[in-house]
Amino acid sequence: MCGTENGVASQAPNGTHPPPNPNAATAPYHGVEDHLSNVGRYKIIESTLREGEQFANAFFTTEQKIKIATMLSDFGVDYLELTSPVSSPQSYEDCKTICKLGLKAKVLTHVRCNMEDAKKAVECGVDGVDLVIGTSSFLRQYSHGKSMAMIQTTAIEVIEYVKSKGVEVRFSSEDSFRSDLVDLLTLYKAVDKAGVNRVGVADTVGGATPRMTYDLIRTLRGVVGCDIETHFHDDTGCAVGNAISALEAGATHVDTSVLGIGERNGITPLGAMMARMVVSAPEYTKTKYNLKMLKDIEEYVASCVQVNIPFNNPITGATAFTHKAGIHAKAILANPSTYEIIDPSLFGINRYVSITSRLTGWNAVKSRVVQLGYELTDDQIKEVTAKIKQMADIRPLAIDDTDSIIHAYNMNLREEKGI
Numbered sequence: 001m002c003g004t005e006n007g008v009a010s011q012a013p014n015g016t017h018p019p020p021n022p023n024a025a026t027a028p029y030h031g032v033e034d035h036l037s038n039v040g041r042y043k044i045i046e047s048t049l050r051e052g053e054q055f056a057n058a059f060f061t062t063e064q065k066i067k068i069a070t071m072l073s074d075f076g077v078d079y080l081e082l083t084s085p086v087s088s089p090q091s092y093e094d095c096k097t098i099c100k101l102g103l104k105a106k107v108l109t110h111v112r113c114n115m116e117d118a119k120k121a122v123e124c125g126v127d128g129v130d131l132v133i134g135t136s137s138f139l140r141q142y143s144h145g146k147s148m149a150m151i152q153t154t155a156i157e158v159i160e161y162v163k164s165k166g167v168e169v170r171f172s173s174e175d176s177f178r179s180d181l182v183d184l185l186t187l188y189k190a191v192d193k194a195g196v197n198r199v200g201v202a203d204t205v206g207g208a209t210p211r212m213t214y215d216l217i218r219t220l221r222g223v224v225g226c227d228i229e230t231h232f233h234d235d236t237g238c239a240v241g242n243a244i245s246a247l248e249a250g251a252t253h254v255d256t257s258v259l260g261i262g263e264r265n266g267i268t269p270l271g272a273m274m275a276r277m278v279v280s281a282p283e284y285t286k287t288k289y290n291l292k293m294l295k296d297i298e299e300y301v302a303s304c305v306q307v308n309i310p311f312n313n314p315i316t317g318a319t320a321f322t323h324k325a326g327i328h329a330k331a332i333l334a335n336p337s338t339y340e341i342i343d344p345s346l347f348g349i350n351r352y353v354s355i356t357s358r359l360t361g362w363n364a365v366k367s368r369v370v371q372l373g374y375e376l377t378d379d380q381i382k383e384v385t386a387k388i389k390q391m392a393d394i395r396p397l398a399i400d401d402t403d404s405i406i407h408a409y410n411m412n413l414r415e416e417k418g419i
């Protein structure tokens with residue numbers, strides 16, 4: 001007997017499939033959901049005005065801080081993290097000023113895990129206080145001298161105080177990856193029980209790999225119920241990779257700074273993170289963030305701290321969307337997704353196809369010929385391409401040089417034809 005049960009077709013005896021049952025339920029097909037991953041709903045804690053101020057070349061005036069905070073809030077980040085108000089009288093005043101701006105982004109300040117710092121933070125009118133204390137044996141010995149038991153007791157007192165003021169609180173262990181795992185999990189469990197909004201995991205020295213990150217966050221995800229914030233330094237070039245791994249493992253928040261500025265060579269850059277996330281979570285990222293602002297934000301911060309944007313910066317680097325080799329250029333001109341993972345127009349940026357080198361092919365030259373308004377046959381374009389390569393073998397060319405070769409070739413043709 002052949003037929004269907006619950007809308008599922010069984011095999012007919014002769015090996016053929018029976019016709020579909022018109023009464024079968026039309027339930028949609030379901031993919032496999034990754035319940036642990038927060039890649040599609042990640043949040044950004046933007047720390048240019050905290051970690052970024054720790055960059056060797058950073059000195060932000062109050063006006064610059066206001067402009068950076070406003071731009072980042074308009075860009076769509078969830079939180080702005082500001083320098084500790086305990087650092088200096090101006091830091092205290094600036095923190096209060098930014099809190100009063102009425103920005104869309106919530107304002108946090110980052111302080112040591114002690115009562116005096118926490119009181120100063122709350123005084124400023126912040127939405128949240130980010131508490132931090134080193135938990136690795138190195139930092140316990142050389143930074144603050146406290147045992148794990150002392151850290152836990154103080155942390156709980158401070159957390160209860162901040163919460164009693166109706167302010168969000170996060171507790172973070174500095175140097176998490178070099179801390180004893182059992183110590184760390186015990187502490188996180190205790191602060192979670194005390195009611196923190198988030199715990200923070202920090203790769204303070206930039207030594208973690210994506211797999212180490214995944215393992216730690218995944219383990220932590222099983223221990224605490226609160227949100228998990230992550231902070232990655234880039235000393236070994238893993239800051240973006242670690243951030244995406246953390247989200248895959250269940251972290252909810254990632255710290256960034258514009259251009260990655262921070263202590264030493266900094267942390268996960270906002271722009272690189274957007275590049276990663278527009279690929280990993282396109283709909284969420286395009287809807288939530290005002291991506292076309294990225295270039296202006298980076299240029300502004302670069303000017304404040306007097307650095308150039310590196311040529312290979314994701315998205316905004318001068319060559320990030322420049323295609324040079326002939327094989328690439330041909331395919332890009334036919335369909336940009338052949339050699340691009342990101343559409344530059346999402347960020348308001350143009351792609352550029354180079355036709356000025358010995359690697360240039362005739363298909364790329366053809367597109368320039370058309371742009372210049374000439375009508376040449378394919379054979380003629382191949383001849384022009386040979387001339388470009390001949391010249392490019394001698395010296396580097398600018399676009400004006402190749403344009404001149406095309407103009408000259410076209411003029412010769414017209415003269416030959418007596419036009």
Ligand SMILES: CC(=O)SCCNC(=O)CCNC(=O)[C@H](O)C(C)(C)COP(=O)(O)OP(=O)(O)OC[C@H]1O[C@@H](n2cnc3c(N)ncnc32)[C@H](O)[C@@H]1OP(=O)(O)O
Nearest residue numbers: 084086087088112113114132133134143144145174204263
């Ligand atoms: C990894 C990171 O980026 S963490 C954030 C780093 N941020 C900052 O350092 C903010 C800017 N810092 C500052 O302005 C100053 O360091 C201040 C105001 C915080 C402290 O200044 P000072 O009192 O002069 O102390 P100093 O900076 O020399 O040493 C740090 C002090 O904080 C203590 N400390 C360090 N971390 C912590 C902590 N998480 N919780 C409590 N105390 C801590 C140290 O024991 C040391 O105290 P000491 O006076 O007993 O020596």
Ligand SMILES: O=C(O)CCC(=O)C(=O)O
Nearest residue numbers: 132172174200202204231
């Ligand atoms: O507070 C945190 O989570 C991070 C502190 C910090 O900047 C670091 O550990 O590198």
Ligand SMILES: [Zn+2]
Nearest residue numbers: 051204231262
């Ligand atoms: Zn840091």
